[in-house]
Amino acid sequence: MVQQIACTRTVTSPISDFVPRCDIPQPQPSIANCIHATRSSMNRSTIWRKAPAFPLARHTCRAQWHHVPRRNFTCSSFLHREHDPRIKALDREISDDYAIIREKYDTPKYPIVLAHGLFGFAELRLSPYFPAVEYWHGIRDALTAQGATVLTPTVPPSSSIADRAAALRSALEAQSPAPEAFTIVAHSMGGLDARYMLSHLEPLPVRVAALVTVATPHRGSAFADYLLDEEVSPLHQYLPRLYQTFEKAGLGTAAFSQLTRRYMAEEFNPSTPDRPDVRYFSYGAAVEQPALLSPFRHPHAVMTQAEGPNDGLVSVESSHWGTYKGTLVGVSHLDLINWSNRVGWTVREWMGIKKNFNAIAFYLDIADMLAKEGY
Numbered sequence: 001m002v003q004q005i006a007c008t009r010t011v012t013s014p015i016s017d018f019v020p021r022c023d024i025p026q027p028q029p030s031i032a033n034c035i036h037a038t039r040s041s042m043n044r045s046t047i048w049r050k051a052p053a054f055p056l057a058r059h060t061c062r063a064q065w066h067h068v069p070r071r072n073f074t075c076s077s078f079l080h081r082e083h084d085p086r087i088k089a090l091d092r093e094i095s096d097d098y099a100i101i102r103e104k105y106d107t108p109k110y111p112i113v114l115a116h117g118l119f120g121f122a123e124l125r126l127s128p129y130f131p132a133v134e135y136w137h138g139i140r141d142a143l144t145a146q147g148a149t150v151l152t153p154t155v156p157p158s159s160s161i162a163d164r165a166a167a168l169r170s171a172l173e174a175q176s177p178a179p180e181a182f183t184i185v186a187h188s189m190g191g192l193d194a195r196y197m198l199s200h201l202e203p204l205p206v207r208v209a210a211l212v213t214v215a216t217p218h219r220g221s222a223f224a225d226y227l228l229d230e231e232v233s234p235l236h237q238y239l240p241r242l243y244q245t246f247e248k249a250g251l252g253t254a255a256f257s258q259l260t261r262r263y264m265a266e267e268f269n270p271s272t273p274d275r276p277d278v279r280y281f282s283y284g285a286a287v288e289q290p291a292l293l294s295p296f297r298h299p300h301a302v303m304t305q306a307e308g309p310n311d312g313l314v315s316v317e318s319s320h321w322g323t324y325k326g327t328l329v330g331v332s333h334l335d336l337i338n339w340s341n342r343v344g345w346t347v348r349e350w351m352g353i354k355k356n357f358n359a360i361a362f363y364l365d366i367a368d369m370l371a372k373e374g375y
Helices: 030-042 053-059 078-084 139-145 162-173 189-201 222-228 236-248 254-258 261-271 297-307 342-350 359-373
Strands: 110-113 180-188 207-214 279-286 323-329
Touching: 110 139, 110 162, 110 189, 162 189, 162 254, 180 189, 180 359, 189 207, 189 261, 207 359, 222 236, 222 254, 222 261, 222 279, 222 297, 254 261
Parallel strands: 110 180, 180 207, 207 279, 279 323
Antiparallel strands: none
8 A cells, every 4th residue: 555645845945845844733544544545546547647756755656657457446455355355356365275385295197397487597506605596496306306207497588488488398309208298387477488389389399288377477467567668667767778788698688578468468368379288277376565675565566556466576367377276375476486585484483473385385286286187
């Protein structure tokens, strides 16, 4: 919820342009007023809002600098889920099903391919003196320990969906001996790569029996729209420099424009039909509000007002594809690949707050589900 600060401006001191007047009694906001303000702002017609001219108001209004579709939302907090109609649209709500690891999981029949998202990698080693950083932090090892065969191919981190899909296909083709079939479990943009490969890069070297997407922006992301709109985004001015840096490093930049809602609705989805011989499953996630210093705090605010519940980068609505298995509540985009803030959770545990999600348990359950489906 964004609370706007009313500032009184005078011509006597430039400081008064940025500091609220303290000599005037200010009414204290009540919960009812806050909810009313949230409803009023979220139920407005679709419009683009420009940033206010002075910095303080620009900072407080930042979450409203984007395209806002008309929605009938109520309170923005997950603390009162039974009163929030947005939660009813999440289908199955998964709150603590994956809090702990079970004693037994079934082993899948086919090898699992873990497809990473934007800026992803299999393993990153910054120095020979430090352990390698894995994108799938501990997930591959856990699946392997349960008897599954797991592949973690690497595709170009920020290239077009087509280029990433071609690299994914090459990784499958390189497997020798070739298995009877694969299943793919994809995080974020990796799900789009897999869908493109299945629809456009036939014949495949090996049959793909099922695709499971986790927080994949099948309908694009409002934050991608926001970043690329020069009228509303203060970050747009840095994109040319960012693109130059990527190009000097030999990296592509096409991924950014292909994650917009318009591109997905008008180009990608109409031209990328599902294969009838492949089973499609999907999961979404929603977090109430990222931590104060989280890099997802601003994207989450943009996404919440534009699309509703989201994990900080991808909305629940956009995550739906094929058979929707449920929404992981209280889980962020990085929590989904086991990049949880361990310091933050340690503090919460001291406060008596139990951890409601374990990414290892989640992926073990996906493998178990695939095994029970015959894959």
